[in-house]
Amino acid sequence: MIGDFVKTGDFKGEKHVPVICGPDKVKKGEWFEVEVSVGKEIPHPNTVEHHIAWIELYAMPEGAPYILRIGRYDFSPTLEEPIVKVKIKLEKNSKLIALSYCNIHGLWEGTKDVVVEE
Protein backbone atom coordinates (compact mmCIF):
# COMPACT_ATOMS: atom_id res chain seq x y z
CA MET A 1 0.00 0.00 0.00
CA ILE A 2 1.17 3.58 0.47
CA GLY A 3 4.11 2.47 2.59
CA ASP A 4 5.44 0.56 -0.42
CA PHE A 5 5.76 3.82 -2.35
CA VAL A 6 7.44 5.99 0.28
CA LYS A 7 11.16 6.16 -0.37
CA THR A 8 13.98 6.89 2.01
CA GLY A 9 17.75 6.93 2.14
CA ASP A 10 20.68 8.81 3.59
CA PHE A 11 19.99 12.54 3.33
CA LYS A 12 23.70 13.13 2.78
CA GLY A 13 23.51 11.40 -0.57
CA GLU A 14 19.84 11.66 -1.49
CA LYS A 15 18.47 15.19 -1.63
CA HIS A 16 14.80 14.21 -1.22
CA VAL A 17 15.06 12.70 2.25
CA PRO A 18 13.52 14.94 4.92
CA VAL A 19 15.76 15.61 7.90
CA ILE A 20 14.58 16.20 11.47
CA CYS A 21 17.06 18.11 13.64
CA GLY A 22 16.49 18.59 17.34
CA PRO A 23 17.31 17.25 20.79
CA ASP A 24 17.80 13.53 21.31
CA LYS A 25 16.30 13.78 24.79
CA VAL A 26 13.51 16.04 26.08
CA LYS A 27 11.39 16.46 29.19
CA LYS A 28 7.91 14.97 29.14
CA GLY A 29 5.31 17.54 28.15
CA GLU A 30 7.77 20.39 27.65
CA TRP A 31 7.82 22.34 24.41
CA PHE A 32 10.97 22.03 22.31
CA GLU A 33 12.02 23.10 18.83
CA VAL A 34 12.70 20.83 15.89
CA GLU A 35 13.80 21.78 12.41
CA VAL A 36 12.33 19.78 9.57
CA SER A 37 13.74 20.26 6.08
CA VAL A 38 14.45 18.76 2.70
CA GLY A 39 17.73 19.36 0.92
CA LYS A 40 19.85 20.03 4.01
CA GLU A 41 23.02 18.59 2.54
CA ILE A 42 22.29 18.67 -1.20
CA PRO A 43 19.77 21.38 -2.12
CA HIS A 44 16.68 20.24 -3.97
CA PRO A 45 15.49 22.33 -6.95
CA ASN A 46 12.95 24.99 -6.04
CA THR A 47 11.17 25.86 -9.26
CA VAL A 48 7.55 25.86 -10.34
CA GLU A 49 8.33 22.77 -12.44
CA HIS A 50 10.18 20.84 -9.74
CA HIS A 51 9.91 21.48 -6.00
CA ILE A 52 9.10 20.14 -2.57
CA ALA A 53 5.40 20.89 -2.13
CA TRP A 54 4.98 20.01 1.54
CA ILE A 55 6.33 18.23 4.61
CA GLU A 56 4.10 16.52 7.18
CA LEU A 57 5.40 15.69 10.66
CA TYR A 58 4.23 12.71 12.71
CA ALA A 59 5.11 11.12 16.06
CA MET A 60 4.82 7.43 16.84
CA PRO A 61 4.95 7.05 20.62
CA GLU A 62 6.59 3.85 21.86
CA GLY A 63 4.02 1.16 22.49
CA ALA A 64 1.09 3.32 21.36
CA PRO A 65 -1.52 1.85 19.05
CA TYR A 66 -1.89 4.89 16.79
CA ILE A 67 0.36 7.42 15.10
CA LEU A 68 -0.07 11.15 15.82
CA ARG A 69 0.02 13.84 13.16
CA ILE A 70 1.84 16.87 14.56
CA GLY A 71 1.73 19.38 11.71
CA ARG A 72 1.71 19.98 7.99
CA TYR A 73 3.74 22.62 6.15
CA ASP A 74 2.87 23.63 2.58
CA PHE A 75 5.46 25.57 0.58
CA SER A 76 5.00 27.67 -2.53
CA PRO A 77 7.81 27.07 -5.03
CA THR A 78 10.37 29.88 -5.52
CA LEU A 79 8.91 31.88 -2.61
CA GLU A 80 9.87 29.59 0.27
CA GLU A 81 12.47 26.92 0.98
CA PRO A 82 11.28 23.55 2.36
CA ILE A 83 12.52 24.12 5.88
CA VAL A 84 10.57 24.92 9.05
CA LYS A 85 11.36 25.20 12.70
CA VAL A 86 8.41 24.19 14.83
CA LYS A 87 7.59 23.84 18.54
CA ILE A 88 6.29 20.51 19.69
CA LYS A 89 5.95 18.35 22.77
CA LEU A 90 5.97 14.63 23.50
CA GLU A 91 4.62 12.54 26.35
CA LYS A 92 6.58 9.33 25.69
CA ASN A 93 9.66 8.09 23.90
CA SER A 94 8.72 8.61 20.26
CA LYS A 95 9.85 8.16 16.72
CA LEU A 96 9.37 11.43 14.83
CA ILE A 97 8.63 10.80 11.17
CA ALA A 98 8.71 13.45 8.45
CA LEU A 99 6.96 12.73 5.15
CA SER A 100 7.68 15.00 2.22
CA TYR A 101 6.46 15.28 -1.35
CA CYS A 102 8.35 16.29 -4.47
CA ASN A 103 5.99 17.07 -7.33
CA ILE A 104 8.15 14.91 -9.62
CA HIS A 105 9.83 12.37 -7.33
CA GLY A 106 6.97 11.49 -4.99
CA LEU A 107 6.96 10.64 -1.28
CA TRP A 108 10.04 10.43 0.97
CA GLU A 109 10.46 9.92 4.68
CA GLY A 110 13.03 10.53 7.38
CA THR A 111 12.90 9.73 11.08
CA LYS A 112 14.42 10.70 14.41
CA ASP A 113 14.07 8.93 17.76
CA VAL A 114 13.49 11.14 20.78
CA VAL A 115 13.84 9.94 24.37
CA VAL A 116 11.32 11.49 26.76
CA GLU A 117 12.23 11.82 30.43
CA GLU A 118 9.82 12.27 33.31
Place this chain on the structure above:
Amino acid sequence: MIGDFVKTGDFKGEKHVPVICGPDKVKKGEWFEVEVSVGKEIPHPNTVEHHIAWIELYAMPEGAPYILRIGRYDFSPTLEEPIVKVKIKLEKNSKLIALSYCNIHGLWEGTKDVVVEE
Protein backbone atom coordinates in the same frame (compact mmCIF):
# COMPACT_ATOMS: atom_id res chain seq x y z
CA MET B 1 8.59 3.51 8.85
CA ILE B 2 5.36 5.38 8.22
CA GLY B 3 3.94 2.50 6.21
CA ASP B 4 4.15 0.34 9.35
CA PHE B 5 1.72 2.66 11.11
CA VAL B 6 -0.94 3.05 8.40
CA LYS B 7 -3.84 0.73 9.12
CA THR B 8 -6.39 -0.72 6.77
CA GLY B 9 -9.24 -3.21 6.71
CA ASP B 10 -12.65 -3.82 5.22
CA PHE B 11 -14.61 -0.57 5.28
CA LYS B 12 -17.79 -2.58 5.86
CA GLY B 13 -16.56 -3.55 9.29
CA GLU B 14 -13.98 -0.88 10.13
CA LYS B 15 -15.32 2.67 10.07
CA HIS B 16 -11.93 4.36 9.64
CA VAL B 17 -11.04 2.89 6.25
CA PRO B 18 -11.32 5.45 3.43
CA VAL B 19 -13.40 4.31 0.48
CA ILE B 20 -12.83 5.33 -3.15
CA CYS B 21 -15.92 5.02 -5.36
CA GLY B 22 -15.74 5.55 -9.09
CA PRO B 23 -15.40 3.84 -12.43
CA ASP B 24 -13.27 0.68 -12.78
CA LYS B 25 -12.26 1.71 -16.28
CA VAL B 26 -11.66 5.16 -17.74
CA LYS B 27 -10.29 6.74 -20.91
CA LYS B 28 -6.70 7.93 -20.85
CA GLY B 29 -6.48 11.64 -20.05
CA GLU B 30 -10.25 12.16 -19.67
CA TRP B 31 -11.62 13.75 -16.51
CA PHE B 32 -13.81 11.54 -14.33
CA GLU B 33 -15.38 11.82 -10.89
CA VAL B 34 -14.42 9.81 -7.83
CA GLU B 35 -15.95 9.98 -4.39
CA VAL B 36 -13.57 9.60 -1.48
CA SER B 37 -15.00 9.19 2.02
CA VAL B 38 -14.60 7.77 5.49
CA GLY B 39 -17.51 6.15 7.28
CA LYS B 40 -19.48 5.09 4.22
CA GLU B 41 -20.93 1.96 5.81
CA ILE B 42 -20.47 2.71 9.52
CA PRO B 43 -20.41 6.45 10.25
CA HIS B 44 -17.38 7.74 12.11
CA PRO B 45 -17.93 10.24 14.96
CA ASN B 46 -17.80 13.86 13.86
CA THR B 47 -17.11 15.87 17.00
CA VAL B 48 -14.42 18.32 18.01
CA GLU B 49 -12.99 15.62 20.29
CA HIS B 50 -13.03 12.80 17.70
CA HIS B 51 -13.20 13.27 13.95
CA ILE B 52 -11.63 12.64 10.56
CA ALA B 53 -9.35 15.62 10.02
CA TRP B 54 -8.38 15.06 6.39
CA ILE B 55 -8.15 12.69 3.44
CA GLU B 56 -5.31 12.76 0.91
CA LEU B 57 -5.65 11.10 -2.50
CA TYR B 58 -2.75 9.55 -4.42
CA ALA B 59 -2.29 7.61 -7.65
CA MET B 60 0.38 4.99 -8.24
CA PRO B 61 0.63 4.44 -12.00
CA GLU B 62 1.55 0.91 -13.06
CA GLY B 63 5.27 0.60 -13.61
CA ALA B 64 5.99 4.19 -12.64
CA PRO B 65 8.88 4.95 -10.30
CA TYR B 66 7.09 7.58 -8.20
CA ILE B 67 3.68 8.06 -6.60
CA LEU B 68 1.55 11.10 -7.53
CA ARG B 69 -0.34 13.18 -5.00
CA ILE B 70 -3.70 14.16 -6.51
CA GLY B 71 -5.35 16.23 -3.80
CA ARG B 72 -5.81 16.88 -0.12
CA TYR B 73 -9.10 17.60 1.62
CA ASP B 74 -9.18 19.11 5.13
CA PHE B 75 -12.45 18.94 7.08
CA SER B 76 -13.56 20.98 10.07
CA PRO B 77 -15.31 18.80 12.65
CA THR B 78 -19.11 19.19 13.04
CA LEU B 79 -19.27 21.52 10.01
CA GLU B 80 -18.43 19.03 7.27
CA GLU B 81 -18.58 15.27 6.74
CA PRO B 82 -15.43 13.48 5.52
CA ILE B 83 -16.67 12.89 1.99
CA VAL B 84 -15.68 14.63 -1.24
CA LYS B 85 -16.39 14.12 -4.90
CA VAL B 86 -13.46 15.21 -7.02
CA LYS B 87 -12.56 15.32 -10.71
CA ILE B 88 -9.35 13.62 -11.72
CA LYS B 89 -7.60 12.10 -14.71
CA LEU B 90 -5.14 9.28 -15.26
CA GLU B 91 -2.69 8.47 -18.03
CA LYS B 92 -2.03 4.80 -17.16
CA ASN B 93 -3.54 1.92 -15.23
CA SER B 94 -3.25 3.11 -11.65
CA LYS B 95 -3.86 2.20 -8.07
CA LEU B 96 -5.71 5.06 -6.36
CA ILE B 97 -4.80 5.28 -2.69
CA ALA B 98 -6.68 7.33 -0.11
CA LEU B 99 -4.95 8.12 3.17
CA SER B 100 -7.06 9.50 6.02
CA TYR B 101 -6.40 10.69 9.54
CA CYS B 102 -8.55 10.35 12.65
CA ASN B 103 -7.36 12.66 15.43
CA ILE B 104 -7.58 9.72 17.86
CA HIS B 105 -7.10 6.59 15.74
CA GLY B 106 -4.35 7.70 13.38
CA LEU B 107 -3.70 6.91 9.72
CA TRP B 108 -5.81 4.60 7.54
CA GLU B 109 -5.71 3.75 3.86
CA GLY B 110 -7.99 2.34 1.19
CA THR B 111 -7.29 1.65 -2.47
CA LYS B 112 -9.01 1.20 -5.81
CA ASP B 113 -7.52 -0.08 -9.07
CA VAL B 114 -8.49 1.80 -12.22
CA VAL B 115 -7.89 0.49 -15.73
CA VAL B 116 -6.99 3.21 -18.23
CA GLU B 117 -7.83 2.66 -21.89
CA GLU B 118 -6.28 4.45 -24.84
Place this chain on the structure above:
Amino acid sequence: MIGDFVKTGDFKGEKHVPVICGPDKVKKGEWFEVEVSVGKEIPHPNTVEHHIAWIELYAMPEGAPYILRIGRYDFSPTLEEPIVKVKIKLEKNSKLIALSYCNIHGLWEGTKDVVVEE
Protein backbone atom coordinates in the same frame (compact mmCIF):
# COMPACT_ATOMS: atom_id res chain seq x y z
CA MET C 1 -5.22 44.28 4.74
CA ILE C 2 -5.79 40.89 3.15
CA GLY C 3 -9.36 41.80 2.22
CA ASP C 4 -7.99 44.58 0.02
CA PHE C 5 -6.19 42.01 -2.11
CA VAL C 6 -8.98 39.46 -2.61
CA LYS C 7 -10.62 39.98 -5.96
CA THR C 8 -14.08 39.03 -7.11
CA GLY C 9 -16.38 39.48 -10.10
CA ASP C 10 -19.02 37.68 -12.12
CA PHE C 11 -17.89 34.10 -12.66
CA LYS C 12 -19.56 34.17 -16.09
CA GLY C 13 -16.98 36.67 -17.30
CA GLU C 14 -14.08 36.18 -14.91
CA LYS C 15 -12.68 32.66 -14.84
CA HIS C 16 -11.01 32.98 -11.43
CA VAL C 17 -14.12 33.56 -9.35
CA PRO C 18 -15.05 30.52 -7.25
CA VAL C 19 -18.65 29.41 -7.60
CA ILE C 20 -20.73 27.77 -4.88
CA CYS C 21 -23.67 25.71 -6.18
CA GLY C 22 -26.24 24.22 -3.84
CA PRO C 23 -29.65 24.70 -2.27
CA ASP C 24 -30.86 28.21 -1.41
CA LYS C 25 -32.71 26.86 1.61
CA VAL C 26 -31.81 23.99 3.96
CA LYS C 27 -32.99 22.50 7.24
CA LYS C 28 -31.10 23.48 10.36
CA GLY C 29 -28.43 20.93 11.24
CA GLU C 30 -29.13 18.65 8.25
CA TRP C 31 -26.30 17.64 5.96
CA PHE C 32 -26.49 18.91 2.37
CA GLU C 33 -24.18 18.91 -0.64
CA VAL C 34 -22.54 21.94 -2.18
CA GLU C 35 -20.28 22.08 -5.19
CA VAL C 36 -17.42 24.54 -5.04
CA SER C 37 -15.39 25.18 -8.18
CA VAL C 38 -13.32 27.59 -10.20
CA GLY C 39 -13.75 27.89 -13.95
CA LYS C 40 -17.36 26.74 -14.11
CA GLU C 41 -18.24 28.93 -17.10
CA ILE C 42 -14.81 29.72 -18.54
CA PRO C 43 -12.23 27.03 -17.72
CA HIS C 44 -9.09 28.20 -15.98
CA PRO C 45 -5.74 26.80 -17.19
CA ASN C 46 -4.62 23.69 -15.36
CA THR C 47 -0.88 23.44 -15.90
CA VAL C 48 2.10 23.24 -13.60
CA GLU C 49 2.92 26.84 -14.56
CA HIS C 50 -0.60 28.25 -14.07
CA HIS C 51 -3.34 26.63 -12.00
CA ILE C 52 -5.79 26.90 -9.13
CA ALA C 53 -3.86 25.57 -6.13
CA TRP C 54 -6.66 25.41 -3.57
CA ILE C 55 -10.14 26.49 -2.54
CA GLU C 56 -11.13 27.16 1.08
CA LEU C 57 -14.78 27.23 2.14
CA TYR C 58 -16.13 29.40 4.97
CA ALA C 59 -19.54 30.17 6.49
CA MET C 60 -20.48 33.46 8.09
CA PRO C 61 -23.63 32.86 10.15
CA GLU C 62 -26.01 35.81 10.36
CA GLY C 63 -25.35 37.88 13.46
CA ALA C 64 -22.45 35.70 14.60
CA PRO C 65 -19.27 37.36 15.83
CA TYR C 66 -16.85 34.99 14.08
CA ILE C 67 -16.48 33.31 10.72
CA LEU C 68 -16.30 29.50 10.50
CA ARG C 69 -13.87 27.63 8.28
CA ILE C 70 -15.64 24.62 6.80
CA GLY C 71 -12.98 22.94 4.68
CA ARG C 72 -9.92 23.32 2.52
CA TYR C 73 -9.28 21.55 -0.77
CA ASP C 74 -5.77 21.39 -2.28
CA PHE C 75 -5.44 20.41 -5.92
CA SER C 76 -2.40 19.13 -7.80
CA PRO C 77 -2.13 20.73 -11.23
CA THR C 78 -2.86 18.53 -14.28
CA LEU C 79 -4.06 15.67 -12.06
CA GLU C 80 -7.23 17.24 -10.66
CA GLU C 81 -9.68 19.95 -11.66
CA PRO C 82 -10.54 22.66 -9.09
CA ILE C 83 -14.01 21.38 -8.32
CA VAL C 84 -15.26 19.53 -5.25
CA LYS C 85 -18.63 18.42 -3.97
CA VAL C 86 -18.73 18.45 -0.19
CA LYS C 87 -21.26 17.70 2.56
CA ILE C 88 -21.87 20.41 5.07
CA LYS C 89 -24.42 21.63 7.59
CA LEU C 90 -25.51 24.99 8.94
CA GLU C 91 -27.29 26.07 12.10
CA LYS C 92 -28.33 29.57 11.01
CA ASN C 93 -28.87 31.65 7.89
CA SER C 94 -25.34 31.96 6.54
CA LYS C 95 -23.24 33.45 3.83
CA LEU C 96 -21.02 30.77 2.34
CA ILE C 97 -17.73 32.20 1.11
CA ALA C 98 -15.26 30.39 -1.13
CA LEU C 99 -11.70 31.70 -1.32
CA SER C 100 -9.47 30.38 -4.08
CA TYR C 101 -5.87 30.89 -5.11
CA CYS C 102 -4.35 30.97 -8.58
CA ASN C 103 -0.55 30.65 -8.44
CA ILE C 104 -0.30 33.61 -10.84
CA HIS C 105 -3.45 35.67 -10.29
CA GLY C 106 -3.78 35.52 -6.52
CA LEU C 107 -6.84 35.36 -4.26
CA TRP C 108 -10.46 35.39 -5.44
CA GLU C 109 -13.74 34.97 -3.63
CA GLY C 110 -17.32 34.05 -4.40
CA THR C 111 -20.32 33.82 -2.06
CA LYS C 112 -23.75 32.24 -1.72
CA ASP C 113 -26.46 33.01 0.82
CA VAL C 114 -28.23 30.05 2.35
CA VAL C 115 -31.47 30.31 4.34
CA VAL C 116 -31.67 27.86 7.25
CA GLU C 117 -35.11 26.72 8.43
CA GLU C 118 -35.92 25.21 11.81
Place this chain on the structure above:
Amino acid sequence: MIGDFVKTGDFKGEKHVPVICGPDKVKKGEWFEVEVSVGKEIPHPNTVEHHIAWIELYAMPEGAPYILRIGRYDFSPTLEEPIVKVKIKLEKNSKLIALSYCNIHGLWEGTKDVVVEE
Protein backbone atom coordinates in the same frame (compact mmCIF):
# COMPACT_ATOMS: atom_id res chain seq x y z
CA MET D 1 -16.82 39.81 1.78
CA ILE D 2 -14.18 37.70 3.51
CA GLY D 3 -12.12 40.79 4.32
CA ASP D 4 -15.05 42.07 6.41
CA PHE D 5 -14.72 39.07 8.70
CA VAL D 6 -10.97 39.06 9.27
CA LYS D 7 -10.15 40.70 12.57
CA THR D 8 -6.97 42.35 13.70
CA GLY D 9 -5.59 44.38 16.60
CA ASP D 10 -2.48 44.89 18.66
CA PHE D 11 -0.94 41.49 19.41
CA LYS D 12 0.18 42.83 22.79
CA GLY D 13 -3.40 43.04 23.93
CA GLU D 14 -5.22 40.62 21.66
CA LYS D 15 -3.91 37.08 21.76
CA HIS D 16 -5.32 36.02 18.37
CA VAL D 17 -3.34 38.42 16.21
CA PRO D 18 -0.58 36.67 14.24
CA VAL D 19 2.83 38.24 14.59
CA ILE D 20 5.54 38.27 11.92
CA CYS D 21 9.08 38.74 13.25
CA GLY D 22 12.02 39.22 10.96
CA PRO D 23 14.29 41.77 9.32
CA ASP D 24 12.88 45.14 8.25
CA LYS D 25 15.23 45.22 5.27
CA VAL D 26 16.50 42.36 3.09
CA LYS D 27 18.44 41.86 -0.12
CA LYS D 28 16.45 41.19 -3.28
CA GLY D 29 16.17 37.47 -3.96
CA GLU D 30 18.14 36.38 -0.90
CA TRP D 31 16.65 33.86 1.51
CA PHE D 32 15.88 35.12 5.02
CA GLU D 33 14.09 33.74 8.06
CA VAL D 34 10.82 34.99 9.48
CA GLU D 35 8.99 33.74 12.52
CA VAL D 36 5.22 33.66 12.30
CA SER D 37 3.22 32.96 15.45
CA VAL D 38 0.02 33.46 17.38
CA GLY D 39 0.06 34.18 21.09
CA LYS D 40 3.52 35.72 21.27
CA GLU D 41 2.66 38.09 24.10
CA ILE D 42 -0.46 36.48 25.58
CA PRO D 43 -0.58 32.72 24.95
CA HIS D 44 -3.66 31.41 23.20
CA PRO D 45 -5.27 28.20 24.53
CA ASN D 46 -4.00 25.05 22.89
CA THR D 47 -6.65 22.41 23.53
CA VAL D 48 -8.68 20.16 21.29
CA GLU D 49 -11.71 22.35 22.07
CA HIS D 50 -9.98 25.70 21.45
CA HIS D 51 -6.83 26.22 19.41
CA ILE D 52 -5.13 27.90 16.49
CA ALA D 53 -5.64 25.49 13.60
CA TRP D 54 -3.38 27.11 11.01
CA ILE D 55 -1.48 30.16 9.84
CA GLU D 56 -1.11 31.13 6.17
CA LEU D 57 1.59 33.54 5.03
CA TYR D 58 1.22 35.92 2.08
CA ALA D 59 3.27 38.67 0.46
CA MET D 60 1.82 41.68 -1.32
CA PRO D 61 4.62 43.21 -3.41
CA GLU D 62 4.45 46.99 -3.80
CA GLY D 63 2.66 47.94 -6.99
CA ALA D 64 1.95 44.33 -7.98
CA PRO D 65 -1.50 43.39 -9.22
CA TYR D 66 -1.78 40.10 -7.31
CA ILE D 67 -1.01 38.76 -3.86
CA LEU D 68 1.39 35.82 -3.44
CA ARG D 69 0.76 32.93 -1.09
CA ILE D 70 4.07 31.94 0.51
CA GLY D 71 3.15 29.02 2.76
CA ARG D 72 0.56 27.38 4.94
CA TYR D 73 1.20 25.81 8.34
CA ASP D 74 -1.35 23.44 9.92
CA PHE D 75 -1.01 22.67 13.62
CA SER D 76 -2.48 19.79 15.61
CA PRO D 77 -3.81 20.98 18.97
CA THR D 78 -1.86 19.98 22.11
CA LEU D 79 0.98 18.52 20.00
CA GLU D 80 2.33 21.74 18.48
CA GLU D 81 2.35 25.44 19.28
CA PRO D 82 1.24 27.89 16.57
CA ILE D 83 4.70 29.21 15.82
CA VAL D 84 6.94 28.52 12.80
CA LYS D 85 10.20 29.84 11.52
CA VAL D 86 10.34 29.75 7.74
CA LYS D 87 12.78 30.73 5.00
CA ILE D 88 11.49 33.03 2.32
CA LYS D 89 12.63 35.51 -0.28
CA LEU D 90 11.23 38.67 -1.83
CA GLU D 91 11.90 40.50 -5.08
CA LYS D 92 10.34 43.86 -4.18
CA ASN D 93 9.31 45.92 -1.19
CA SER D 94 6.43 43.88 0.21
CA LYS D 95 3.82 43.74 2.88
CA LEU D 96 3.91 40.32 4.54
CA ILE D 97 0.47 39.27 5.76
CA ALA D 98 -0.22 36.39 8.13
CA LEU D 99 -3.75 35.02 8.32
CA SER D 100 -4.60 32.68 11.19
CA TYR D 101 -7.65 30.73 12.27
CA CYS D 102 -8.91 29.95 15.77
CA ASN D 103 -11.51 27.19 15.70
CA ILE D 104 -13.71 29.34 17.96
CA HIS D 105 -12.73 32.94 17.24
CA GLY D 106 -12.31 32.86 13.47
CA LEU D 107 -9.88 34.66 11.18
CA TRP D 108 -7.21 37.15 12.28
CA GLU D 109 -4.44 38.94 10.43
CA GLY D 110 -1.15 40.66 11.17
CA THR D 111 1.27 42.36 8.81
CA LYS D 112 4.89 43.43 8.48
CA ASP D 113 6.44 45.69 5.85
CA VAL D 114 9.78 44.59 4.44
CA VAL D 115 12.06 46.82 2.39
CA VAL D 116 13.90 45.00 -0.40
CA GLU D 117 17.24 46.36 -1.57
CA GLU D 118 18.94 45.64 -4.87
